[in-house]
Amino acid sequence: MNKTLLGMVIIGVSATPVMAAEFTCQLENKKYVSVIVDPGKTPQYRYGTLAKPEITLPLNEKGARNIFVGQGHFIAGESLYIRFQNGPYSYLLYQGEGRGWAxxxxxxxxxxxxxxxxxxxxxxxFDLYDILNYQIRTDPALELYDSPYSFDPNSNE
Incomplete structure (x- = not known):
């Protein structure tokens, strides 16, 4: 009994709860992009100035089904993103690097x-790799051979 209790205490102490997190940066156009994730809640995407966001997603509960995390591994690099899809548009907070680009x-x-x-x-x-600690669905686009989201964004120009 004492061994079982000790094991439960050690597991309980070592398990770190996932807390709410905000991934924000100022972009080259002086606007901000933010993604806020909170366990048990729908992630939110915001773009605009700090005083007035121009885009906030998802727009409604239906939009919550269009939020995905994707990870790409390729020769000499990798990428990670969270994607908010709204109709034909996808907004990605993206982090990646490879040979000759970041x-x-x-x-x-x-x-x-x-x-x-x-x-x-x-x-x-921010370090976007922390987003993997949240239970966000894997992007179904990664099942495509030529997924447009998992590679260097410079290659799609």
């Missing part, structure tokens, strides 16, 4: 084609 910031796609990207001004503002 990018952390916002990538916007329309119909799976990159239409805009803005790099974070302060690279140390």
């Amino acid at each position: 990018f952390k910031g916002l990538a916007v796609y329309k119909n799976n084609k990159l239409i805009n990207k803005k790099e974070c001004q302060n690279w140390n503002s």
Whole structure:
């Protein structure tokens, strides 16, 4: 009995609860992109100034089903993103690097084609790999052979 209780206490002490987190950076256009994740709640995406967001997603409960996390591994690099899909648009907070490139910031796609990207001004503002601690669905686009989201955003120009 004492051994079982001791084992339960050690497991309980060593398990760190996942807390709410905010991944925010100022972009090269002086606007901010933020993703807020909180266990048990729908992640939120915000883009705009600190005083007035221009885009906030998801728009409704239905939009909560269109939030995904993706991870790409490729020769000499890897990437990670959280994607908020709204109709034909996908807004990705993205972090990745490979041979000859590195990018952390916002990538916007329309119909799976990159239409805009803005790099974070302060690279140390967040580490997106922490988002893997949250129970966000894996992006079904990763099942595609040529997923547009898992590679260097510079390659889609």
